[in-house]
Amino acid sequence: AQSVTQLDSHVSVSEGTPVLLRCNYSSSYSPSLFWYVQHPNKGLQLLLKYTSAATLVKGINGFEAEFKKSETSFHLTKPSAHMSDAAEYFCVVISSASKIIFGSGTRLSIRP
Amino acid sequence: GAGVSQTPSNKVTEKGKYVELRCDPISGHTALYWYRQSLGQGPEFLIYFQGTGAADDSGLPNDRFFAVRPEGSVSTLKIQRTERGDSAVYLCASSTTGLNTEAFFGQGTRLTVV
Numbered sequence: 001a002q003s004v005t006q007l008d009s010h011v012s013v014s015e016g017t018p019v020l021l022r023c024n025y026s027s028s029y030s031p032s033l034f035w036y037v038q039h040p041n042k043g044l045q046l047l048l049k050y051t052s053a054a055t056l057v058k059g060i061n062g063f064e065a066e067f068k069k070s071e072t073s074f075h076l077t078k079p080s081a082h083m084s085d086a087a088e089y090f091c092v093v094i095s096s097a098s099k100i101i102f103g104s105g106t107r108l109s110i111r112p
Numbered sequence: 113g114a115g116v117s118q119t120p121s122n123k124v125t126e127k128g129k130y131v132e133l134r135c136d137p138i139s140g141h142t143a144l145y146w147y148r149q150s151l152g153q154g155p156e157f158l159i160y161f162q163g164t165g166a167a168d169d170s171g172l173p174n175d176r177f178f179a180v181r182p183e184g185s186v187s188t189l190k191i192q193r194t195e196r197g198d199s200a201v202y203l204c205a206s207s208t209t210g211l212n213t214e215a216f217f218g219q220g221t222r223l224t225v226v
Contacts, residue, residue, distance in 0.1 A: 032213075036217075043203075043217050043219040043220060044155075044203070045217075046214050046216075090154060090155075094213075097167070098160065098162070098167070099157060099168055100145055100147075100157070100160075100205065100215055101157070102154045102155050102157075103154065104153075104154050105153075105154040
């Protein structure tokens with residue numbers, strides 16, 4: 001069965017420093033992987049998706065993620081954090097039965 | 113509309129009452145999902161429709177919860193005999209069929225049972 005594990009429930013970084021949000025997946029075949037962001041009292045927004053065309057995926061707002069099959073990871077990164085990046089981030093996998101499976105989420109805080 | 117629309121945006125109901133939550137998916141999207149998100153938690157899967165039929169309803173917590181999608185478009189989530197523990201944001205998403213197709217989420221309905 002497919003699943004995702006987000007390794008950190010909370011990450012805090014200073015503005016202007018790099019962001020790393022970790023996600024490991026479990027899948028018996030090439031997975032469909034996504035990162036979504038949820039700002040307070042807002043809906044879920046797609047940041048980026050892995051389509052198997054390229055292992056390094058670029059998303060919106062300067063975020064990117066690298067698919068590493070050997071490590072079963074799909075970590076989300078950004079070179080320089082901005083205050084507006086403060087939000088909840090979800091790693092998501094689509095199962096073979098088309099079920100959307102969410103990780104437990106990582107709350108990103110940005111220190112001024 | 114351009115996105116997934118959920119109505120109402122907020123619903124306050126008394127314990128024991130019946131509620132209906134509506135989801136209008138993006139036109140042409142065959143897949144429709146319902147999730148429930150409690151405060152500080154990630155979305156919890158409830159049910160998934162492919163067309164008119166429920167392809168997977170394993171997430172419905174008990175028989176008080178029911179969802180329909182009679183014409184393969186609009187879906188209604190129905191909750192009978194509401195309990196305070198049902199209070200949460202109920203999210204709807206839709207997508208086209210196929211791998212690597214992202215789901216588009218509505219803004220959710222915030223249900224409060226008092």
